[in-house]
Amino acid sequence: MSDTAQAAQDDRAKKYKKTLNLPKTAFPMKANLVQNEPASQKRWKKASLYLAAQEARPEANRFVFHDGPPYANGNIHLGHLLNKCLKDFVVRTKLMEGRRCPFIPGWDCHGLPIEHRVMQELSESGKLEKIASLDDDNRRMAVRRECQKYASKHVKQHVTQMERLLTLADYDHPYLTMQPAYEGAVLEVFAGLVEKGLVYRQLKAVHWSVDNETALADAELEYYDREDISVYVDFVAQDGEAVYRAFGLDPEDDDTPAQSPCFMIWTTTPWTLPANLAICVNEKFTYALVRVDGNITVLAEALVEKVTKAGKSESVEVLATTTGDKLLNLRYRHAFIPEGPDFSTQPDAAMRGADPSGIYRVLAADYVTLEDGTGLVHTAPGHGADDYMTGLKNKLPIYCPVTENGTYDTSVPEFLQGMKVWDANEEITELLRTDGALFYDHRFMHSYPHDWRGKTPVIFRATEQWFIEVDNKDLSLRDKAFEATDPTNSDSVKFVPEWGRNRMRGMLETRPDWCISRQRAWGLPIPAFYTPEGETLLNEQTVKAIATRFREVGSDAWFTEDAPTLLQHWTNPDNVDLTSLKKGMDIFDVWFESGSSWNAVMRERSEGADYPVDLYLEGSDQHRGWFQLSMLPALGVTGRPPFKTLLTHGFCVDKEGKKMSKSVGNTLEVDMLIEKFGADVCRWWVASVNYENDIKTDLAFFETSGESYRKIRNTIRFMLSNLSDFTASSPGCDDGMCVAPESMPPASLEAWVLSAFDEMSKKVRTAYETYQFNKATTLLYNFCNDTLSATYLGAVKDRLYCDAPDSERRRRTQTALWDLTDGLARLLAPIMPHTADEAFRTLRNVDAKDPAHCVHLSTFIDTMGAKAHDAWPAVIKVRDTWLRALEDVRAKGDIENPLDAGLVVPDPEGLLSGFDAADLADLCSVSRFRVDPGASAVVVEELSGEPRCERSWKRDGTVSQRADGGMLSDRDAQAVGVV
């Protein structure tokens, strides 16, 4: 071609390009989420989206979802991100299905972590001393005021962070466990349990600060080294012959010694020996009957050498061995309390369910080890955690002869009465030495728990606590819980995933009675009063009266008001002298508060209509936590579980599958992720994970999600960019440029793509319905990439760009694009609320500030309405073979550009009759497509010898020189209006 001819052709190319309908849109390729999401938030807030979205759906069609309260502390972390996004997917998918789905967010505000933190801050600021000098009520109030401030501050911070995740909830009316109405409702649950007889008082061994005369939680302990006495003590068997028989020796035999054998125990707290009620062995261990310097005693075989060496024994002879189980129930005599303690002075709570005749026996315990001691463990149920459990199991009294101030009461031998336990260590050791019961003693340093405030050593001491009975004979909560979760029961609780059922039932099996009392300031008081005679006043009526009072003025009243004022709503039928009553100082376990949320939130706000709740959704740690501790009180009060379905998710771990922790340094900060990727990308990540198991987390995964997001965004952008000259019809009218999908030819590309959308949409909605969000993301992603980007959008580019703007074919395509964009925006709305709304609004040309039109007020589309040709799936499938043939030719280098090629395909089954050759050509991006009934294989025609349309670059066989001198196909000539 000559230079002048080339120049003329270039001119025409420029001229023709101007006649094309090229893509144009205000929807930017770059999302700029970090900057633009807050604008969406502001717009939604202005439009009161939460309320508007609820009101847009019928009241009658509700899905009831209940938020478990996170602890009002610190920044939100990855666990919150996961949990809150999953919950938001539920809320938003239900709304998009046209159901009303109220979501009231909540916070757990009471409890030790906050109180602990506040005490630290008070200590650092020097205010603690001043507070310590106040009386009980005022001191507690001072602490409570600080705690309340702290909790409120963190709730506000959480709300800001959670809203930034673009979650939709009633953040203007959250529930807080410290709100007066909530507190009242918790007490009403408690009253219900009291009425059913499920609440009782019993002793329980807890850490006790002798110095401050208060119980301590684990978090209030600090470990320091301390010197103590370690003693090895022989307790003489009551029936020596039985012991010999247990070791397989015949007492009648002359070789069998005549003297009584002993059981040797070891302890580092000799002061607990007066409270000894049992000796524990491990059933599986081997025990030896040993003659040590003439004395005969029982020791774990593995420890004989170690112990006798320590005691510097001169002669050691093992007479026989046996296993621990043979020793069970053998009796012994206490080293210095031969008749046993005088239990008559002990409180009823110590003797509840106990059988005092069973003391001084050998019992089994699997916590007995061979690391220290003798393999026989001194057991004092009133003075040790393990000992306490063993005591309960074996019906021993929870005997605690030590008073609040760390001195012995009158139930012990006279020489100890009134003595401080720390002094008793020496006294008891000396007594044992004198009596010959002491095998060996020595002083040693060890790490020992101390009161974090006074830095003084603490003791284990049984104190009166409140319990909820799980194993009551007539109406056992455990039985009810098993029934409610029984898989064979048709209205049983549903578990997602199903294995949660086993896990929860396993945990129910072993759960002991629930100790609900704590000795702290920051919590809901247990409304118990005590008469001067030491009687407890707490019944259904008094608890309800206090509940009413708390609803009026909040639980601070317990510390600021006297008994008559607090009980003003009580009828006092027996004329109790209210002025003489003393208030109890126990507060509830925070789990009891959050475990009552089904009443305080769901029943309260719906007047009972929302009970039981459709769904609880939390981490799998809540099988033992909130799930179980909500179910037990609910079963007790209402007889049914508070939820119909329990959904659990796993925990975020690092990319190696290891637990994330600040000290290891493998954590990711949510604020940073939001700043770096934006909420929509983070939400896409959450939606795409398999949350049933551990969730591996790494910055790289968020980057991958960002890539997926961009792919989807670009697909939407391309569709929007081809709608710049298109006006959709208003709903129900044909005032726009739409071509009714019902009228689209079944063999058209549009009928196919719209029905493909319907199929995908149905699957996505099912996935949403079953909480399989990762399945939904896969379906949506693949639809955008395969169906749209790689197939449909590639095929229709030519007609969008080159057809006359208002040709029927182009308008039909644009109708499909509009519907697809609209439908996709709605399906994506639950996962990426900002981007979906951006697309939805761009599609409708809504001004950025105009709050009208919001995808979140719309619903999913049931069907696009197009009817596709039955052969379409087969055509799409056989297209792969055509493309492969094309690729083979291209790989050989014969043809580079597919537009230089034509396809001739066989069609033995007549699949393609009724299909448009131009459509099929576009579907393969080739210039020409022909069916040859006689062909045996796909043939690729090389067309580069034929004239090429200067406008559409196609060689479709109709290209010829036109009046303006350009080479144009018929279609393009018509589009530009030349002949």
Place this chain on the structure above:
RNA sequence: GGGCCUGUAGCUCAGCUGGUUAGAGCGCACCCCUGAUAAGGGUGAGGUCACAGGUUCGAAUCCUGUCAGGCCCA
């Protein structure tokens, strides 16, 4: 130590009640397009299904054990 759960290509995951050459996506390599362009499309390589036993005609799939990891207990 106990209960529940997990371990499949370099990475994230599908693989239903056991049945032909184990599937996606990402990443990677190569190629095309340059009228979606800090975009778009195509092709390809990659796995003794944690390890060791067992049941079976046949196991990624069922059973037992070991190792590694998670949650909850002790």
